[in-house]
Amino acid sequence: MSEPTSGGSLADRVSKPNTMNAQAESFQPKSGTSWADEVSSPATEEPPSASNLTATPAEDASAPVAQVDGATEPFGGSQLQEPEYDVNVKLADMQADPNNPLFSATSFEQLGLEDNILKGVMSMNFRKPSKVQEKTLPLLLMNPPQNLIGQSQSGTGKTAAFVLNILHRIDLSTEQLQKTPQALVLAPSRELARQIVGVVKVMGSFVPGLVVEAAVPQDAAARNRKIEASVVVGTPGTVMDMVRRRSMDIKGLKILVLDEADNMLDQQGLGDQCVRVKGMLPKNIQIVLFSATFPDNVVKYANNFAPNANQMTLQHQDLTVEGIKQIYLDCDSDQAKYDILVRLYGLLTIGSSIIFVKTRETALAIEQRMTAEGHKVVSLTGGYEGSQRDVIIDSFRMGHAKVLITTNxxxxxIDVQSVSMVVNYDVPDKFVGGGKFVADPQTYLHRIGRTGRFGRVGVAVTFISNQGDWLKLMEIQKYFNTQMTKVATDDWDELEEQVTKIIKSSRAGSNMKDGANMGMQM
Structure with a gap:
């Protein structure tokens, strides 16, 4: 299903790549006027000036070994960020005993995990449960199994929590059981599904007989294959198709996990598919929903999907990502947005960067135009074949491609450690009917969460080119009770200096942390 298109796609306006100066040196946006100047801001305080964009100090080399979550090391993944807030747990069973020694686990050994699983935990630099894991793992592992709805920031250990529960519950005592699906994880994209497969394989690397497979769209030759794995990670449509064709046996499934569950349940197509898949599964299956965000309108669907679930939630004001410097640039037009993007190219390639756009057409048009002007960029959208998408994302993970243009x-x-900047070329919004689009705070949070991964710092830059864009961005700012810095596009030296400081600080902190980790592992 293609991304929604709106009038005036860049593809409609760009036909000849050579109409732009390759370096865009002559571009100077009109100063003195701003969309922010024309309408009073909903925020109660003036945004800080660009001079307040100071870099975060590098972490002390003596810091304890961090946990790893998201993508694993071979996939270029990052490390865990411990939040300062307390997680809130709502128990479905009012008789649950908070004095039970497993009510909150301060060590993995307390959880009764097998030695082979603990070896995998230790191999991933996990030394003790994160705050999220302290609360969720005892609830996930208790018997009889109970459903769970879990919400927490990116990089706080959600992936590891549901993977540990899976490894703990599956039975691999016979060869037949090793080939029988017992746990199913659904993810919204093939890229995230492949990433989760990597986490399961690494964390379960010491578990004898563990077989993990991805159920994502395949070419015609592989489409009729039979799934023979104890853990299956896939996208809802492909899993539903495989179950219908009986190429995946579901009778032995014990656990169903929805990662990025709010997105899965909120999108009409994905939500319908998830409900249908669930309807095909055994009735006594344990259902686990995890996401960084659960907007109010999705909570009801989540409760229906995972009835009588224990819940771990956060206030949305606590969800903004610490360490990410959020700035926005006023642009006079869509053409000005592109010109400024070209000028940003040098900063985009200090580390790696992701440029988020609204439509596939815009992604392709920007890629073609920047490539024609000599800039090395790649794009990845749902319009590409699966094998092409795998090649592109793997190339980006390994650093062969530095700038990735993509849709939502x-x-x-997606966890790529080297990402130091995210650009919202288009302000994230969502269609609400009647030809109207409104701000989409959840997508904004998830987008900018691709940088500043797990304790590092990063930069999130949002372009606005009209009053509607500015109003949506201010609504997002108000939703998260945060401050975004307006940076004038005619003060390019100041912008470049501050952004460079932030990115270099991030890389220095990363190197010091990794060095400390290596020293403590030796």
């Missing part, structure tokens, strides 16, 4: 297909869950 990569807004969620």
């Amino acid at each position: 297909v990569l807004a969620r869950g």
Whole structure:
């Protein structure tokens, strides 16, 4: 299903790549006027000036070894960020005993995990449960199994929590059981599904007989294959198709996990598919929903999907990502947005960067135009074949491609350690009917969460080119009770200096942390 299109796609306006100066040196946006100047801001305080964009100090080399979550090391993944807030747990069973020694676990050994699982935990630099894991793992692992709805920031250990529960519950005592699906994880994109497969394989690397497979769209030759794995990670449509064709046996399934569950349940197509898949599964299956965001309108669907679930939630004001410097640039027009993007190219390639756009057409048009002007960029959207998407995302993970242009297909869950900047070329919004689009705070949060991963710092830049864009961005700012810095596009030296400081600080902190980790592992 293609991303929604709106009038005036860049593809409609750009036909000849050579109409732009390759370096865009002559571009100077009109100063003195701003969309922010024309309408009073909903925020109660003036945004800080660009001079307040100071870099975060690098972490002390003596810091304890961090946990790893999201993508694993071979996939270029990042490390865990411990939040300062307390997680809130709502128990479905009012008789649950908070004095039970497993009510909150301060060590993995307390959880009764097998030695082979603990070895995998330790191999991933997990030394003790994160705050999220302290609360969720005892609830996930208790018997009889109970459903769980879990919400927490990116990089706080959600993936590891549901993977540990899976490894703990599956039975691999016979060869037949090793080939029988017992746990199913659904993710909204093939890229996230492949990433989760990597986490399961690494965390379960010491578990004898563990077989993990991805159920994502395949070419015609592989489409009729039979799934023979104890853990299956896939996208809802492909899983539903495989179950219908009886190429995946579901009778032995014990656990169903929805990662990025709010997105899965909120989108009409994905939500319908998830409900249908669930309807095909055994009735006594344990259902686990995890996401960084659960907007109010989705909570009801989540409760229906995972009835009588224990819940771990956060206030949305606590969800903004610490360490990400959020700035926005006023642009006079869509053409000005492109010109400024070209000028940003040098900053985009200090580390790696992701540029988020609204439509596939815009992604393709920008890629073609920047490539024609000598800039090395790649794009990834739902319009590409699966094998092409795998090659592109793997190339980006390994650093062969530094700048990735994409739609919301990569807004969620993807963990690439080197990403130091995210650009919202188009302000994230969602269609609400009647030809109206409104601000989409959840997508904004997930997008910018691709940088500043797990304790590092990063930069999120949002372009606005009209009053509607500015109003949506101010609504997002108000929703998260945060401050975004307006940076004048005619003060390019100041912008470049501050952004460079932030990115270099991030890389220095990363190197010091990784060095400390290596020293403590030796």
